[in-house]
Amino acid sequence: MRDYIRRLLIAAIMALCVSLLFLGGKQTEASVEDSKEIKAGWIWPTDGVVSDTYGTRHGTHKGIDIAGSLNSPVVAVEDGIVGKSYYSKTYGNVIFIKHPNNFVTVYAHLNNRLVNEGQVIKQGDRIGTMGRTGESTGVHLHFESHQIEWTYDKKNAIDPERLLGNAEVGVAVKGGMANTESLVASTNVPGDKAQYIVQAGDTLTSIAMKSNLTVEKLKEVNQLKSDLIMPEQVLVIQK
Numbered sequence: 001m002r003d004y005i006r007r008l009l010i011a012a013i014m015a016l017c018v019s020l021l022f023l024g025g026k027q028t029e030a031s032v033e034d035s036k037e038i039k040a041g042w043i044w045p046t047d048g049v050v051s052d053t054y055g056t057r058h059g060t061h062k063g064i065d066i067a068g069s070l071n072s073p074v075v076a077v078e079d080g081i082v083g084k085s086y087y088s089k090t091y092g093n094v095i096f097i098k099h100p101n102n103f104v105t106v107y108a109h110l111n112n113r114l115v116n117e118g119q120v121i122k123q124g125d126r127i128g129t130m131g132r133t134g135e136s137t138g139v140h141l142h143f144e145s146h147q148i149e150w151t152y153d154k155k156n157a158i159d160p161e162r163l164l165g166n167a168e169v170g171v172a173v174k175g176g177m178a179n180t181e182s183l184v185a186s187t188n189v190p191g192d193k194a195q196y197i198v199q200a201g202d203t204l205t206s207i208a209m210k211s212n213l214t215v216e217k218l219k220e221v222n223q224l225k226s227d228l229i230m231p232e233q234v235l236v237i238q239k
């Protein structure tokens with residue numbers, strides 16, 4: 001009888017362990033996969049206009065492209081340590097940064113590299129300048145984000161849009177700014193299409209002032225019938 005109880009107890013403990021293991025695994029997966037956007041507090045790495053998105057070129061493009069002018073400053077999206085800084089035939093002048101929240105970011109085709117391997121950097125620190133080195137058809141920053149580590153097959157790559165916010169082709173971004181701020185700041189760039197995500201507390205008047213538009217123009221462009229706006233609503237703030 002005692003033997004039976006002992007066996008029962010062992011079976012119960014094993015079942016508990018297995019279920020805990022299952023639950024634990026499920027949770028880590030959920031925190032990354034279930035949210036479209038991951039809250040990382042990143043800033044855009046440079047000024048320019050998004051010219052290509054993640055997953056294009058038959059799925060081989062594992063980053064986003066931001067087209068801009070030669071030698072525009074390129075900054076770190078978050079605090080970290082420079083993992084690699086070298087010249088590669090494909091990436092050209094490239095910098096890898098390892099972040100404490102287990103992401104690795106890659107900044108490619110740089111004209112100049114301004115940091116060295118092992119260097120500790122803060123968010124917004126200038127790490128290089130935009131260029132067209134390596135396999136690049138024009139001046140742009142190719143930016144990648146990876147979970148845990150960069151690998152040759154890029155299996156850990158994650159769409160940077162999930163960390164930076166809206167990065168559709170044609171969106172103007174401002175280096176050093178978080179997504180919504182950068183879109184407002186970019187309205188003065190001629191010919192650029194920009195969007196603004198309404199935040200709690202915003203009014204049409206405050207958005208109009210920030211984007212150098214009149215309330216009438218803002219309503220016209222967005223085909224708004226009233227002055228009522230909702231948080232998370234996306235407004236076009238093109239001139």
Ligand SMILES: [Zn+2]
Pocket residue numbers: 052061063064065141142143
């Ligand atoms: Zn690219």
